[in-house]
Amino acid sequence: MNNPKDNQELNATLDIEAIQAKWLPIWEKKQPFNASNDPDDDRKRIYVLDMFSYPSGDLHMGHAEAFAIGDVVSRYYFQKNYNVFHPVGWDSFGLPAENAAIKRGENPAKWTYANIETQAESFKRYAISFDWSHRLHTSDPEYYKWTQWLFLQLYKKGLAYRKASNVNWCPSCQTVLANEQVVAGACERCSAVVTKRELTQWYFKITDYSQRLLDDMEQLEGKWPERVLTMQKNWIGKSEGAYVDFQVEGIEKPVTVFTTRPDTLFGATFFVVAADSKLAQELVLEEKKIELNNYIQEVRKATDIERLATDRPKSGVFLGRYAINPATQQKIQVWASDYVLADYGTGAIMAVPAHDQRDLDFAKAFKLPVQVVVDTGEEDPALTGVATPGDGKLINSGPLDGLDKVSAIKKINEILEKNKQGKGAVNFRLRDWLISRQRYWGAPIPIIHCPKCGEVAVPESELPVRLPDLAGDQLAPKGTSPLAAATSWVNTKCPKCGSDAQRDSDTMDTFVDSSWYYLRYPSAHDATKAFDPAQLKRWLPVEQYVGGVEHAILHLLYSRFFTKVLNDLGLVDFNEPFKALLNQGQVILDGAAMSKSKGNMVDLGEQIAEFGVDAVRLTMVFAGPPEDDIDWAEVSPGGSKKFLARAWRLAKDVTSEVDEDFEKGELSLRQATHRTIAEITTLIESFRFNVVIARTMELVNVTRKAIDTGCGPKDPAVREAVEAITIILSLFAPYTSEEMWEILGHKELVSKAGWPQVDPKLLVRDSVVCVVQVSGKLRARLDVSPDISSEELEKLALETPNVVKILDGKAIRTVIVRAPKLVNIVPE
């Protein structure tokens, strides 16, 4: 069809390097993605946010996936002519910078800000549709000033406090960790085995918000991944039950326990307190003290991982004392054991071995009595060694006899309350958030310790409390904060009384920084306040948040907590920060997470050099549903590259003029185009981007055929199809689509093109295929009008030759008609 010269021209390959070099400076100059703050701009507004980056080096494959996915959402709303706010920033405090600084003998700022610059350049090259004018870094004093200010607001409300406690200690990071940062007994960051230390630390009182953190999830239902909501629910861990008071012989005040099974009170045959609790020390008889303390020593030696092993035999010490079961008036032994936790409930339990496996294991180990009080129909736990925690009829329980679990709980709670021996109660697994860290590269806690006045808040006018300029060995971990050794910084005057005082030398967990950054973005450079209420009104809450599931119970829980606190303080007028959440998966290789130590890293820069930015982005989004992991060994960036070149060639083939009247175009291609647009619109809004791309590929194939063997390159329908393809591709492949848009003769950027309008007339089909089944088996296909009546369709189906043959004169029991798509004939 074409002479060889033309052929060469038509098969020209897309020079990716060249178009990247061509468009990057143009975008840089035009900044097409800045949000409008014009009060008269009445377009719909939308805040699209990606979880910000930690500047540990250049961008990697994980960033490439997450930001490619977030960018589809952002660019889609730009095309829909929304006023989109899609800001960028860095979570730039944290340990990796500090460790690098120690190695290099520098201040962490140097490494941090160099990495930020590298990532910023990479983000630009990767063509993420950011509004760069609101850029922030959490390690800037202009930012952490407000982190400190927020700490003080919480402090004033009694939501930031200091207490001595047995805390998680990471021996490798040389700092304490929050509960959320301990994963299966190991440090979330470095995987070192976490140990316990008795230390005085700062906490945020997140437990005050347990119930609300649960209740408000109702707003997120359906808009956050189910998995994340479940994880948060589990983490908050609400248990309903009762407090029950036990008298202990020789002790004045009763000891209270928390139980979820007050109905089994008559089966409580012994009593256990946490070995490492104060309570154990109060209850232990003098002559048992040495034994108890030896035991505690033993327990302390065990790591969390050993402690958590479920097959570990129960251990404990009899404290020499007896408690009185308030229901049976029986004397029961009081023991101390490490299977009871000091910081959950009251640190003491009533043990019901018949109906709780842990208690039964303990009873077996120390030959304590077992009393069945619920008849579950199962065998006697004392004989089988298997506790029966299920529901059944209460027995051996006086007034509770014959009741089921729910009624028994209700009744015993009434009795306890009447006798002032207890009451119904709720307990949560969630612990307060430990926020102090014994490291340098974080926001200093704005508190001064005065020998006369005690804890004194740094006056707001003196914020920020800047970090002193330390470097290299000065930052080396010593088990206490490096700031403590910076004497000229630590030593100060008490703001209240003026006497010699010392600054708090701990810094805040970096999760504090990230708990409010989304509030800072709209007024990122406002030096007078943390965030601007007018701007918050304009943009918040975040409409669509995009990020990894690894933050399900860290950043996402903390941010929800912060928002609720600020809501209570009257500083924000919403109580959930992120209306919708999209979790992207990980990029893995050969079924395993990529890691430097395994040496199976895929380098993003190399992938981009080989396939181009667009092909890498397209591959990330086409690989599968966004939340699935992408195994880079199983996907084909080469295929993406080929597809993009194929699409680009379409643009080159179009020979009609820019202002073509599409109405004059060939009908079947127009219908295909409009059907694709209609379908893609709903697919994008449900995040099914892989299917969007598949549909686009289909349209490319159809258009190719139309050009080569159909209506030809000059038909207006071809231009319409290629323009639609170009605009759709602009969500995934910014460079290729920009180039295509220009080839098509447009002067504006493709990001300003606007989402193509669907003409409903073109969605109507003049005939559809109707499936005719006999007993559910496909027997014929009919071409029918889409608005055919059921009666007519049934008649047509019954007349179909093949159907007549299959039925063979048999009587018909029923005919199911789903006009116009299906008829199912069921013979007797």
Add this chain to the structure above:
RNA sequence: GCCCUCGUAGCCCAAUCGGCAGAGGCAGCAGACUUAAAAUCUGCACAGUGUGGGUUCGAGUCCCACCGAGGGCACCA
């Protein structure tokens, strides 16, 4: 141990309400173009949906059991 999600072609993945198992891609094969290769274009083949039951006119889709994979929680009383 408890809870959740998922098992569709050699591979990655599609399949509104239960209604023709296949849209798209990778890999494969064949052809066209080419001196040849690459590139490009065209065409082809491949599974009956992890297994066993059940509900239904009809099940990839709903229910039950089992197997397998992934994830979460895990001495939280």
